[in-house]
Amino acid sequence: xxxxxxxxxxxxxxxxxxxxxxxxxxxxxxxxxxxxxxxxxxxxxxxxxxxxxxxxxxxxxxxxxxxxxxxxxxxxxxxxxxxxxxxxxxxxxxxxxxxxxxxxxxxxxxxxxxxxxxxxxxxxxxxxxxxxxxxxxxxx
Ligand code: ZN
Numbered sequence: 001x002x003x004x005x006x007x008x009x010x011x012x013x014x015x016x017x018x019x020x021x022x023x024x025x026x027x028x029x030x031x032x033x034x035x036x037x038x039x040x041x042x043x044x045x046x047x048x049x050x051x052x053x054x055x056x057x058x059x060x061x062x063x064x065x066x067x068x069x070x071x072x073x074x075x076x077x078x079x080x081x082x083x084x085x086x087x088x089x090x091x092x093x094x095x096x097x098x099x100x101x102x103x104x105x106x107x108x109x110x111x112x113x114x115x116x117x118x119x120x121x122x123x124x125x126x127x128x129x130x131x132x133x134x135x136x137x138x139x140x
Contacts, residue, residue, distance in 0.1 A: 005114060007111075008110065008111035008112075008113075008114055009111075011068075011072075011108055011111040012064060012065065012068040012111055012112070013064065013068070014068075015067070015068035015069075015071040015072055016064035016067045016068045016071075019058075019060075019067055019068070019070070019071040020071045020072075020074055020075050021056050021057050021058065021071070021074035021075070021078065022057065022058065022059060022071070023057045023058075023059065024043070024045055024057055024059065025045040025046075025047055025055050025056075025057045027047060028045040028046055028047040028055060028057075029045070029046050029047070029048070029135050030043060030044065030045045030046075030135075031043075031044050031131050031134050031135050032044075032131075033127055033128075033130055033131035033134070034127075035062070035066065035123045035124055035127045037120060037123055038062060038063055038066065038120075038121070038123065038124050039062055039063075040060065040061070040062025040063055040066035040124055040127050041060060041061045041062060042058055042059070042060040042062075042066065042070055042127050042128055042131055043058060043059050043060070044056075044057075044058045044070070044128060044131040044132060044135060045057045045058065046132065046135045046136070048082060048136075051081055051082055051083075052079065052080065052081050052082070053077050053078055053079060053080055053081075053082065053085055054079075055078075056074045056077065056078050057074070058070050058071075058074060058128060058131075060127075060128070062124070062127075063121075063124050065112070065115055065121055065124040065125050066124040066125070066127045066128065068111075068112075069112055069124070069125040069126075069127070069128055069129070070127065070128030070129075070131075072108050072109055072111075072112070073092075073128045073129055073132060074128075075108070076088050076092075076106055076108075076109060077132065082136055085132070085136060086133070086136055088106065089129050089132060089133050089136075091103065091106070092106075092109060092126075092129055093126065093129065095109070095112075095113055096112070096113075096115070096116060096122050096125055096126060097122070099113070099116060112125050
């Protein structure tokens, strides 16, 4: 295991043990998403005010990768305009599906790139992001 691999593993374990923005919101849009292949569940709550993500929270059950990825996602998009959050969703999916580059601002998300080595776990990493994409889409 290289030095960066173990650093990345520490980031994932930390977000799993201490998920950021963990909980529920009132006066927010909510969505429930599942990843049947692993058994992961997430409830994601987002409040958009004046076109920005004013508040975001989630609870999840399942594996460390799904929870850690959702936790990092909340930090990446909190306070961002909806269009910017949608752009991050696209960039994260590009990384997970096609090894695409991420902007330097999202260095922590790099820790999830290694999940690509385990194709069955990519859906775990995408769970929260797919939920957010659904919440932010105009069709709701
Ligand atoms: Zn999982």
